Amino acid sequence: MKILFVTDLHGEVWKYDLLFKVAQDFRADVVINSGDMFPKNGNLYAQDKFITGYLEKHFAQFNAAGIYYLCYLGNDDLRIFDDVFEKTCSKYPFVINLAQRKFDIGEFEFIGMNWVVDYPFRLKDWCRMDTKDYVFQKQFGTGLLSTPNGIKELDDWFSYAQTLPTIEDEVNQLIRPKNMSQSIYVIHMPPCKLGLDKCGHGLEVGSKAVYNFLLEHQPKLSLHGHIHESPEVSGRWYAELGNTICIQPGQLVPFTYVTIDLKTMKFDRHTEY
Template identity: 30%
Template sequence: MQTLQLRLTKELIKKAQELVDQGLYSNKSEVIRDALRRLVFNEELKLKEKRSFLILFSSDFHGNIIQYKKFFIKAYEDKVDAVIIGGDIAPKDPKHRIIKQQRIFLEKHLIPLIKRFYNKNNKRNHACLTYLMMGNDDFKANMAFLEKHEEKTGFKIIHNKCLRLHENFKIIGYSYVPLTPFVYKDWEKLDLTNENEHIKRKGFIVEGKKSRGNHYIKVRFDLKKRTNTIERDLKRLLQCSSPSKTVMVIHAPPYNTSLDLASKGEHVGSAAVRKIIQEKQPYITLHGHIHETVDISKKFLESINKTICMSVGNDYMGENVAMIKFNIYNPASAEREVI
């Protein structure tokens, strides 16, 4: 502790002595220290309350254009500063679960919608970018097509990237999920580097197919070869930024939380995601993937130590869309709304 000499009026010294006489403080120095602490804290609090950068987040639209339109209307009306879409952007119904059909949806529907939103904001001199990534139901073969349009359309692809979001905040995106019971494996990986999936997961399959160009190739995961894992990827990505100033958009939610509950009440999130959150303590994490989790747990927000984790729990099957809005300077006050 350092010594600081102060010159105070007789009235202030008298007031300080009165507080000491009342037994509230042990001496006048303690009174002054406490007064300074309160002053600094209150000023910091006022500053935080004034600062604002609004984010609107959702995920798992699966090509539901009615939900998309509602989401972007809300973003425009609330004049948010950034829009984040956390994966599973293209249709997955039997008719459109084809590489070409998903690409047509991106070209004819999603990209024009984002461009109109971007242009409308430009006309009122309001900057608002859309940050998006694919999810496990999107074909990776269409990534090059999506990348071709991002600069001129008002969106940025965030998967496997570390980008500036606002001031000294950065945003990291990650699309991969642990092994699932489903056949399409473009965005699946082994989870932990040193633990076999059978310890925490049930019902997954190791054989499936991945998209290449306009066709598919067969794949099989070897559970013994654990060099290419979600855990390793996330550790590498976080090297680019200070975790305390990082918003991580990870399609899979952290394992064994209120954010990863499937229809039968089992936990199906990523153990690697949870491990990285516990070890690195990023500022905020945003998740999708498990549509029903919020309906089951009744929670969309959970703290893991200092990290605020949120899962939107959007059900693409209907017209109502779930979304989360929050101020980056006060994420604990985030609100989830279904429109």
């Protein structure tokens, strides 16, 4: 089974267009798009126009070609648009919103999670404390949540976050595969300690909870995104964690993606302009 993995496209249409061409050339069985799918510049409240005006046609192409497309929103995709996103995906049998779900293709089980560890940025729609003893980073301002009536400013994000499940809770609550050694976890947030989480300023911000989960349960593969520049900063875009291969291709100016053959476990990173 051949997988084409991409993440953090942030509404860049030329990359989406190229994704379909590359998927056909590679003869991909499955495309995985690991979140932060919508444009993040300008008015975030117009992100639904990207779903109806562009993504719907994009999905229809893959559906017609019989290529599975597993995807979910990321931390810069407003959570209020999850409903319209879900509705759009569900029009196409080959397009799956994988957030907090498991989807089986042949003998392989794909499990998605798109919650992220809190960060200094203000939009908190998808943010969680990593573990109960998580220490927050210094914030760029008050926390914000999207609501149907507009952006809601949070008086005290830290207190509110304490009332939410942690990343540790969320990852442990996910439906478990029948066969962990044939399963692929698609988690927007990268694990810590592997060089897949290094920011431009040098801080390593990966999740301890995700790392511990992967180390304990040992899926075949884990796919991550979120820290666009990490591969250029750390020099690493994949790592071994016991028997699990963890991949974080990053996403900067060129279109960056990874091809994976699940049978042979040959995998390569590609960049195109």
